[in-house]
Amino acid sequence: MGSLIQWYPGHIAKAERALREQLKQVDLILEVRDARIPLASHHPQMAQWARGKQRLLVLNRVDMIQEGDRQRWSQWFSRQDEVPFFTNAQRGQGIRMLQNAALKAGTTINQRRQQRGMQARAVRAVVLGFPNVGKSALINRLLQQRVAESAARPGVTRQLRWIRISPILELLDAPGILPANLQDQQAAIKLAICDDIGEAAYDPCRIAPELVALLKDLKQEHRLKDRYDLAVGDRSGESYLYDLAQQRYHGNLERAARQLLQDYRRGQLGAIALEQPPPSRLGNEQ
Numbered sequence: 001m002g003s004l005i006q007w008y009p010g011h012i013a014k015a016e017r018a019l020r021e022q023l024k025q026v027d028l029i030l031e032v033r034d035a036r037i038p039l040a041s042h043h044p045q046m047a048q049w050a051r052g053k054q055r056l057l058v059l060n061r062v063d064m065i066q067e068g069d070r071q072r073w074s075q076w077f078s079r080q081d082e083v084p085f086f087t088n089a090q091r092g093q094g095i096r097m098l099q100n101a102a103l104k105a106g107t108t109i110n111q112r113r114q115q116r117g118m119q120a121r122a123v124r125a126v127v128l129g130f131p132n133v134g135k136s137a138l139i140n141r142l143l144q145q146r147v148a149e150s151a152a153r154p155g156v157t158r159q160l161r162w163i164r165i166s167p168i169l170e171l172l173d174a175p176g177i178l179p180a181n182l183q184d185q186q187a188a189i190k191l192a193i194c195d196d197i198g199e200a201a202y203d204p205c206r207i208a209p210e211l212v213a214l215l216k217d218l219k220q221e222h223r224l225k226d227r228y229d230l231a232v233g234d235r236s237g238e239s240y241l242y243d244l245a246q247q248r249y250h251g252n253l254e255r256a257a258r259q260l261l262q263d264y265r266r267g268q269l270g271a272i273a274l275e276q277p278p279p280s281r282l283g284n285e286q
């Protein structure tokens, strides 16, 4: 069976080059991941981008996981010496704390600059992450809570734009960046399920069965029974999708697949984390 996810590395490499150029001016990275898949939505280039810069880790879409999951991830990350900020950028939850941390990081960066005889200036931060993880929503929330009014500064490229959040903090609004290659197919499948990579890269009829299989692994298959009145039982993901299509969509597999994925993405199956913290320490690179 071929790979479930297809990439277009040429296009990605161009976007990444533009970003790398802009990153030269950046002091602080707000790394945004999807709280449903904090490991799969870890961008493989992040460590390289963040070298020599401060970084804050944001797990967005906290409303799409259970409180118990949030606590488990919080504990797991703290064992990796990370303090993630859990946000719901759609409703504004967790934004104030994130903003305070960004401003504090800005103050520290400026103190260091002054110690080295350099002029204090607005600290430049960038919000980075996979497509659709909620970067723009997060920036909009940060803007609504900005402490001072100021005009946006034009960016160097059309896609990359600087926005002043406060006298000491400027944000670069970067588009979602896909890695040029993603070796881990399991991670890629989860990104596809969560809509964190574009649909051009996969066939929903092959990804929806993966969602069923994952829900089974996570012992969450009752969510499917509740929603569609069709129990998974010992069916494989493929045969569940087939039976669902027969029962509800006149045998139309694609409709069934799209509905399943859409229901998960819109929270119609409930708040379900697709990853749980691994039992042992994985290392700081996560």
Ligand SMILES: Nc1nc2c(ncn2[C@@H]2O[C@H](COP(=O)(O)OP(=O)(O)OP(=O)(O)O)[C@@H](O)[C@H]2O)c(=O)[nH]1
Pocket: 060, 061, 062, 063, 064, 087, 088, 089, 090, 091, 130, 131, 132, 133, 134, 135, 136, 137, 138, 175, 176, 177
């Ligand atoms: N439920 C929920 N939805 C969110 C949250 N944050 C963002 N969204 C929604 O997710 C969708 C994508 O959010 P965006 O902010 O556009 O994501 P993005 O990362 O900027 O996407 P790209 O521009 O493609 O990189 C929008 O419909 C948002 O309203 C969140 O915390 N919870």
